[in-house]
Amino acid sequence: MSSNLARLDRRRLAALIRKxxxxxxxxxxxxxIAFVLPILxxxxxxxGVSLDANSIRVGMVVQDSSPQADSLAQAFRASPYLEIEESPAIQPLRERLVANRIRAMIVIPQExxxxxxxxxxxxxxxxTDGSQPNTANFAAAYVQxxxxxxxxxxxxxxFAPTVGVNARYxxxxxxxxxxxxxxxxxTIVMTMIGTLLxxxxVAREWERGTLEAMMATPISMTEFIASKLVPYFVLGLGSMALCTVLGIVVFGVPLRGSILALFLLASAFLVPALGLGLFISAATKNQFVASQAALFSGFLPSFLLSGFIFEISSMPKVIQMVTYLVPARYLIPPLQTVFAAGDAWGMFARNIAVMLAFGAFFFFLAYRTTRRSLD
Amino acid sequence: MGRLKAITIKEFWALLRDPKARMGLFLPPLIQLFLFSYAATLEVRNIDIGLYDMSQGRHSHELVQQLNGSPNFRRIVPINSPQELRQAVEDQRVIAAIVIEQDFDRRMARGDPADIGVVLDGRRSNAAQIVASYITRIAGGIGTQVKQLGEPESVRVTNLFNPSLDFLWFNLPSLIVMLGVITSIAITGLSISRERELGSFDQLMVSPLRVHEILIGKMIPPLCIGLLNGVIFITAAQLIFGVPFRGSYTLFISALLIFNFALIGVGMFVSSLSQTQQQAFLGSFLLTVPLIMLSGFSSPVENMPDWLQVLNHANPAMYFLPVAQGIFLKAMPLSAVVSWMWPVVLIAIVTLSASAWLFRARME
Incomplete structure (x- = not known):
């Protein structure tokens, strides 16, 4: 590999990218990963993941034989939200609750x-079965x-409360x-392609020693890195486009913002994702360790710490601070906006700037680590 | 026996030789346990909401005080114009904004029913609904001095096993399952494909080792690591996070062992199909995602469409998740554990025999 790091020969680069x-x-x-994972x-x-419980299996004991108790029991049976399992006594239901076969039990008392x-x-x-707090809350709310x-x-x-709430989403x-x-x-698919792939x-090149072989060729470091990144950048954008089309066509999600904004946001996010992947490969030089590191520093934070499912504000202070270091955190809000609301360029620009800054940082780390390993 | 011992030692050595790989086996799961046990909560707390109060009277102040007093809200951001309101919601500085119309106080003073408007961020529909329910509850308490009949004492709710519905008590047992899936499948998935990629597979084949010895040798290290991680997690859950462990340790470890056999079977299967480590890793990741997402951790299994529930019968995590939660918090008895775990035994037998068959077929 040539010592001139910044050299970029268009023909050589094109050949490498083709390879x-x-x-x-x-x-x-x-x-x-690029096309089946998004669909999956x-x-x-x-x-599969519906966060609101629709039909919860609930046990019921009616200890009273009055018509009123009967009518209430009928109301529970008729509810589409509950799947009632009746029993003459509490004990068997309790056992079903422990065995996780029902989520809650209702007792209509004597008298x-x-x-x-x-x-x-x-x-x-x-x-309710408190071992699953979310479902327990839903069950109690439905019964109430x-x-x-x-x-x-x-x-x-x-009587109706004096103050009504008129909610608009x-x-x-x-x-x-x-x-x-x-x-x-x-976000998850792009993290997988950018960071994990x-x-x-690159870790495979280190592991097999083909990177050293590259050094003997006139290829410059920049050319080598660019040849690794360009295809995955394109692949990342491709699977993002696939997700978008599927989301619109199959799931009826609107795209109210512009396609330009969507592509700019996705491109900005791929910069830190690729940079992190490159850094991991240079730091580990081993496919197994690289895969674990990518999983734990790329996939899981994008999934759990980005605010995608779990609200960041509900997390403890320390973990909230950690989320600021997760690039996906800066992609989720603008992406949600570009789909559901429309273009909000002020917000997009701020988030794009932060993602690019992360990208620059990861590339700097990757560059330094590679440099040191090659010397 | 001597051969089996030798190959087991060799496999341990292959896994633990590299100091970075050693760290990769234990450190990330532990960090994840700490980070995610606190992070993965569907509760909605410390929220900022906007308040556009055009009434500025006694009753609207009462409402503000009530909101301020609620532990769920962190800050009430004053808003002075509709444009400002739109901006605050759009930039996600607030998840909801309350709008109090000018005549609110007058109507309240006259005893007429009055409405408050709430604008919520539909992009985060789940959290928004929870916030709406908080606001409704607080608003319902304004201006009423009379105790309502039939509410709320007429339904007495007790939460068994976890009285305060602490999310940590749910998360830790579940994370033992999740992190187990991630590590066990990945470790096994890479083991055979690495030999293939590095070319040492052929050397194994010409050695006097029998196929079952090679496979058992490859199973033992991930099994030990899976169990060791499990024990570390159980200890940490109790000592550091204060989650009670009410069931039997023997039962938990036995179930964990069976679960790990099934995971290793899945990993082996992927591994025997793959030519390179990359294929093995990506293949096992592609399986890991649905195994975790459909286990019932992020949403109850019975909410899924029927065809997905049928497919889910092949998911070992779907069976072990209720067992892990059950033994931890509910002291689940042997009979219930067996009723959940027998399909996992089947999954383990099927996947392990399938990978042995594939392995043999590839050898010839």
């Missing part, structure tokens, strides 16, 4: 009907809602969770 592109096309695993992720998010007649209703009991409607029908309506009035899952999938591919 890399052929390698990508010949290895089915690369195309698997979108389908999992589109169908319930009589208490309704006295217009002083006895409380019904709900025991059904009970509230029922008691109103009994003519014991609790901007950009997503139907509250489709796909609106935030599609930008999330794009690059880290693996």
């Amino acid at each position: 890399e592109a052929v390698q990508i096309v010949r290895d089915p695993s690369t195309l698997l 992720l979108l389908f999992i998010f589109g169908f 319930f009907g009589a208490s309704i007649d006295r217009r002083a209703p006895l409380p019904i009991q709900v025991a 809602g059904i009970y509230g409607t029922w008691i109103e029908q009994q003519g014991m309506a609790h 901007w950009w997503n009035p139907e509250l489709k969770s796909r609106f935030f899952l599609i930008p999330g999938s794009i 690059t880290a693996l591919v």
Whole structure:
């Protein structure tokens, strides 16, 4: 490899990029990640991950034989939100709860009907499985809602609150969770291609010693790196485009902003993603370690610390601080905006600047590490 | 027996020789455990909301005070114009903004029903809905002095096993499953393909080792690492995070062992199909994602469409997740554990035999 680091010969670079592109096309695993992973992720998010519980399996014990208890039990059975499993006693249901076969149990107590007649209703009991807090909350809320409607029908309506709340959800009035899952999938796929693939591919050159062979050729360092990055940059944009088309066509997510903004944001994010991949490969020089490092520093933070599913503001202070170091954190809000709301250039520019700054930092690290290893 | 011992030692050596690889086996999972046990929460707290108060009266002040007093809200950002409101929501400085119309106070003073408007960020629909429910609850309490009939005491909710619904108690047992999937499949996935790529596979083939000895030798190190990581996690969950462990350790470790066999089977299968480490790694990653996403960690299994639930029967994490949570918090008894884990045994048998068959087929 020539000592002149900045030299860029167009023909040589083109040849190298072609070599890399052929390698990508010949290895089915690369195309698997670039095109099968996006489809898989979108389908999992589109169908498999519904954050709102729809039909929760709940046990029920009716200890009272009055018509009122019967009518309330019927209301629970009729609810589309609950799948009621009845039992004459509490103990078997408790065992089902421990075995994770039901999520909660409802007990309509003895004397319930009589208490309704006295217009002083006895409380019904709900025991949820706290080992899954989110589902437990949903189960309790559904039971409370059904009970509230029922008691109103009994003519014991609790009066309407004086202050009503008139909620309007901007950009997503139907509250489709796909609106935030599609930008999330794009982020994950681009992280995988930028960080993981690059880290693996360059680490393989180190591991097999082909990098040293490269040094003996007139190729400059910049040419070598550019030849590795350009194909993966294109691949990253390609799978982003695939996600977008699928999101629009199959899942009905709107793209209210411009395609230009979408591509600028994606390109800006690929810079730190590729830089991190390059740095990992130079620092590890081993495919196994590189894969683990890419998984733990690229994929998992993009998934968990980017604000894509989990709200950053709910995390403890220390972890909130860590999220500032995750480039994906700066991609998710503008991506959500470009899909759901439209172009907001002020916000895009700020986030693009931060992503590029991260990119510059990772490339500097990668450059220094490579330099040191080659000397 | 001597041969088996030799190949096992060789496999351990291959895995642990490189100091970076050694770190890669234990350090990342531990860091993840710390980071993600706190990060992966669907709770919505410390939120900033905007307030566009055109009424500025006694009742709207009462509302502001109530909001300020709620532990869920961190800051109430004053907003003075519709443009400012749009900007604040669009830039995600606030997730919601409350709009109080001019006549709000007058209406309240007259005893008329009055509405407040809430604009929510639909881009984050899930969090927005939770915020809306917080605001509704607080607004409902304004101006009412009379105790409501039939609410809220008429439904008495108890949360068993985790009375305060602490998310950590859910996250730690679940993370043992998630991190197990990630590490075990990756380690096994790379083992055979590495030999292929480096050319040492042929040397193995000409050695006196039998196929089953090679495979067992390749299974033991990831099995040990999976168990060791599991034990570290259980200890950390109790000592550092204070999550109670109420069940039987023997039962947990046995279930973890079975689970790891199934994961290693999956990893071996991918490994025998791959020519290069890159293929093995990407292939196992492609399997890891659905295994984790569909395990029931991010959303309940029964919410998935039927065809996906059928496919999910082949997912070992879907069975082990309730067991891990159950033994930790609910002291799940043997019978229930068996009812969940027997399909995992089947998965392990099927994947391990399939990879042995593939391995043999490739050899000839």
